[in-house]
Amino acid sequence: MDNIRTLAIPNNSRVIVISDIHGELELLIKLLDKVNFDEADYLVINGDLCEKGSDSSGVVRYIMNLATTYPNVHVIEGNCDTLVEEVLNENKEVIDYLIRRKRSLINEWLNQVGCYVDSSTNVQAIKETLIKHYPDEIAWLMNLPTAIETEDYIFVHAGLDNVSNWRETERDTAFTLPSFLNKEHQAKQYVIVGHWPISNYSITIPDHLPIIDQQKKIISIDGGNILKTTGQLNAFIIERTEKGDSFTYTSVDHFPVREVKQPYTADSKMLGCINYPNYEIEPMKRDIHFTWCNHPSTNHTLYVKNEYMVEQDGHFCVKDDLSCVQIDVKLGDKVAIIDDTCSGYDLIKKDGQVGWVPTGVFEDRR
Numbered sequence: 001m002d003n004i005r006t007l008a009i010p011n012n013s014r015v016i017v018i019s020d021i022h023g024e025l026e027l028l029i030k031l032l033d034k035v036n037f038d039e040a041d042y043l044v045i046n047g048d049l050c051e052k053g054s055d056s057s058g059v060v061r062y063i064m065n066l067a068t069t070y071p072n073v074h075v076i077e078g079n080c081d082t083l084v085e086e087v088l089n090e091n092k093e094v095i096d097y098l099i100r101r102k103r104s105l106i107n108e109w110l111n112q113v114g115c116y117v118d119s120s121t122n123v124q125a126i127k128e129t130l131i132k133h134y135p136d137e138i139a140w141l142m143n144l145p146t147a148i149e150t151e152d153y154i155f156v157h158a159g160l161d162n163v164s165n166w167r168e169t170e171r172d173t174a175f176t177l178p179s180f181l182n183k184e185h186q187a188k189q190y191v192i193v194g195h196w197p198i199s200n201y202s203i204t205i206p207d208h209l210p211i212i213d214q215q216k217k218i219i220s221i222d223g224g225n226i227l228k229t230t231g232q233l234n235a236f237i238i239e240r241t242e243k244g245d246s247f248t249y250t251s252v253d254h255f256p257v258r259e260v261k262q263p264y265t266a267d268s269k270m271l272g273c274i275n276y277p278n279y280e281i282e283p284m285k286r287d288i289h290f291t292w293c294n295h296p297s298t299n300h301t302l303y304v305k306n307e308y309m310v311e312q313d314g315h316f317c318v319k320d321d322l323s324c325v326q327i328d329v330k331l332g333d334k335v336a337i338i339d340d341t342c343s344g345y346d347l348i349k350k351d352g353q354v355g356w357v358p359t360g361v362f363e364d365r366r
Contacts, residue, residue, distance in 0.1 A: 001171040005145040007074060009042055015238040017155065019046035019194025022080065022226040023053025023103065025062055027233045031252045035235050039070045044148065046194045047078025047157030047175060052226045056105035057112065064140050077144040078157040078195065079175045084141050087130060090123050098126075109134055146174045150189070152245065153238075158195035160185045181211060181220045190217045197224035197231065199275065199354075203298075205325045206273045208232050209352035210249045223251055223352075229320050230338050230347075230354045251352065255336035261364040264357050266326035272302040273324055273354075279317040283309070289344040305356065307342045323347065327355035 009015060016035055021028050037043060045063055050056035067073040083106060086094050098107055098117040110117060110126065113133050117126070130138060147156040154166070159180030161169040166187040177183075180193050181201055198220055199206050208231060210221040224231030232253040239246045270290075274281070278297035281304055285292040290303040293316075302324040310319050327350055329335065338354065339347040345356040 001146040001167065001169055001174050003145045003171075004147045004149060004167060005074070007042075007148050007150050009150050009240060011240050011242050013042055013240045014040070015042040015044065015153075015240065017044045017046055017192055017221060017236040017238070018233065019157065020048040020078070020197075020222045020225055020227075021045070021050075021053070021059055021233065022048055023050050023056035023059050023105070024225060024233065025053075025055040025058040027225065027252050027254070028059060028062065031233050031235050031250075034250055034252060035237065039072065042072045043070070043074070044155050044192075045073075045075040046155050046192065046221070047076045048080045048194060049075070049078070050105040051080035051083065051101070052103055054103065055108075056103070057108040060105065060137055060141070064137065067140075074148055074155075075144055076148060076155055076157055077141075077146055077175060081141055081144065082175070084130070084138055087123060087127050088138070088142070090127060092123055094123050094126070095119070095121055106130070109137075146171050152189050154187055154189045154191045156191060156193060159183065159193050160187060160191055162186060181213060181216070181218055184216060185218070187217070190219055192219045192221065192236065194220075194222040196220065197222050197228055199224050199228055199230070199273075199321065202273050202275065204271050204273075206230065206275075206321070206323045206354040207352055208234070208251070208349075208354075210234055210236050210247075212247060219247075221249070225253075230323075230349060232349075232352065253336060253349070255338060255349065257334050258337055258362050260329045260331060260333040260335065260357075260361050262361045263331045264329050264361045266328045266355070266357075270303045270324060270326040270356070272298075272300050274302065274304075274318050274322045276321055279319075281309070281316050281318060283316055289342075305342055305345065305347075323354040323356065325353075325355035327353065327357055329357055329361055 049059050157175040159177035160166045162184045208223040212219050221234050221236045223234035225233040232251040234251045237248045282294040283291050293304045295302050308318045308322050336349040
């Protein structure tokens with residue numbers, strides 16, 4: 001890759017890293033407020049500002065303004081941010097993409113000036129319109145680095161090739177490499193990535209919190225915002241001191257919060273999860289709320305909530321990524337409500353982990 005920027009971050013600094021915002025401006029502002037971001041902080045936006053969410057153009061404009069106002073704000077390109085480049089290169093496949101994905105930065109920009117994409121639209125016309133109306137935004141996006149290197153960290157959207165000189169990683173690899181936490185690299189620094197939702201790595205319980213692999217020196221922070229029904233937007237925080245760095249994190253999401261009125265100890269037999277794209281299941285024993293199923297992709301047996309099972313041509317699958325876990329809750333716990341429409345149990349998120357609790361835990365029985 002060619003566009004690599006170096007950055008010196010002094011001791012006694014705080015570094016806030018956010019990735020995969022995907023057009024969710026409201027969540028970004030909420031998260032920056034939650035971490036009390038100010039101009040003394042170093043803020044790294046680790047790719048995928050846009051696409052899939054409700055306000056990609058708003059996110060681009062907001063982060064552009066932040067980067068212009070505060071010299072410690074740094075932004076890296078993600079795969080979703082390179083769509084503008086595809087338009088400028090007159091890639092005809094962009095038309096089909098824009099027809100399929102209405103929630104797109106390009107569609108938002110076009111709609112703002114009264115233009116709409118259909119099968120008769122040509123990519124040259126889109127290019128001319130964007131250059132006319134959004135030259136500053138286009139120039140800014142096209143100039144984003146592929147990676148930022150500091151003494152102790154490399155910030156890159158997806159990952160690095162496992163080569164002796166990490167700078168020889170292909171640009172496309174840097175922002176599209178899947179499942180980097182399952183791979184290796186040879187850089188001496190920690191590599192901080194987004195791109196691949198953390199919950200894709202889950203086995204025993206779905207989890208959206210950042211993963212720190214100290215042996216591999218990889219930190220994966222994508223909370224699955226927008227991509228996952230249960231996802232969240234994470235902020236990974238590095239506190240730099242003369243004695244060394246420490247890591248913490250926090251998150252925000254769109255889910256309502258309820259307080260636990262009755263404590264509950266989870267059924268320890270209920271473990272596991274089903275992740276995209278391995279949705280096929282084989283039901284074995286159906287009960288009133290859950291069905292005991294074999295999961296061929298992992299050869300595990302799991303309790304699947306009945307409402308999430310779908311039959312298609314004699315085969316069964318689940319309709320989304322799914323937790324097959326129950327979660328312990330204590331009196332006074334405040335948890336996010338993911339789904340309270342099923343019989344007997346609610347799907348909740350507690351400290352980034354997703355699972356089921358009986359509906360009655362939110363009722364005060366005194």
